[in-house]
Amino acid sequence: MPSPVPSAAAPRRPPRRGAAIALALLALMAAPFARHAAELGWAGLTRDLWPESRFDPPGVAVSAAIFLHMATGAAITVLAPLQLVPQIRARAPALHRLAGRIVVCLSLVTAAAGLAWIGARGTIGGPEMSVAFALYGALLALAAAQTWRFARAGAYARHRTWALRLVVLAIASWLYRVQYGIWYAATGGIASTPDFTDVFDRVQVWAFFLPWLALLELWLWHERRRGGRAARA
Numbered sequence: 001m002p003s004p005v006p007s008a009a010a011p012r013r014p015p016r017r018g019a020a021i022a023l024a025l026l027a028l029m030a031a032p033f034a035r036h037a038a039e040l041g042w043a044g045l046t047r048d049l050w051p052e053s054r055f056d057p058p059g060v061a062v063s064a065a066i067f068l069h070m071a072t073g074a075a076i077t078v079l080a081p082l083q084l085v086p087q088i089r090a091r092a093p094a095l096h097r098l099a100g101r102i103v104v105c106l107s108l109v110t111a112a113a114g115l116a117w118i119g120a121r122g123t124i125g126g127p128e129m130s131v132a133f134a135l136y137g138a139l140l141a142l143a144a145a146q147t148w149r150f151a152r153a154g155a156y157a158r159h160r161t162w163a164l165r166l167v168v169l170a171i172a173s174w175l176y177r178v179q180y181g182i183w184y185a186a187t188g189g190i191a192s193t194p195d196f197t198d199v200f201d202r203v204q205v206w207a208f209f210l211p212w213l214a215l216l217e218l219w220l221w222h223e224r225r226r227g228g229r230a231a232r233a
């Protein structure tokens, strides 16, 4: 079924400045983590980090993948939210399309490289963390592929839905650190251990992306209901 696309005759709402400011602030807040990830990723790709980093043990080829995922992940953390800025979409659609292709490709690389590391080496937190992070990577890849697919098909309502999911997933790695920061500031790190195996750590491996995705689905559902009601009125 074709997706509803605003017709040329439909009155267009002027882009909201508040949304642009909020998205720019989000990207700015995530920038220090993105910088850390980019620097670690670049360092790992360009020099030997063993024993400084546990991601670079001698003779492990898949290290390149985990460092690559940090660099590409850094880029999507900042770029994906900016794709939602209404003014850019309205005034520079070619830039939105180009940046969109870049975000999709980098998301696929981030997911594939992270999954390669999990497949070869697992994670510090053990099987539970490995399964959760693998699901996170699979969802990121799915959201990127669907965002691209529906944009190519001109199905803009579906494109938007998947793009919103992609943005939530792209910033989720940053949210993981934010949630740890808040928890440690509030409790001093109760139920969390350096090997990430205590209760808080085990909740966190799911809680950095699933509740945020659920909130988004709730909001989309509410939006659809409101839209349906307005159409019937």
Ligand code: HEM
Binding pocket: 034, 036, 037, 040, 069, 070, 072, 073, 074, 076, 077, 110, 111, 112, 113, 114, 115, 117, 118, 122, 123, 124, 125, 133, 134, 136, 137, 138, 140, 169, 170, 171, 172, 173, 174
């Ligand atoms: C979205 C952007 C992402 C960024 C910016 C990012 C960044 C990072 C960074 C900086 C680390 C090193 C952690 C440390 O400081 O010790 C890391 C570790 C890791 N990331 Fe990501 N990541 C992202 C997405 C993903 C995705 C989608 C996956 C899943 C496929 C993933 C899987 C992993 C794994 C398995 C580790 C190693 C965990 C461990 O054993 O310590 N990451 N990531």
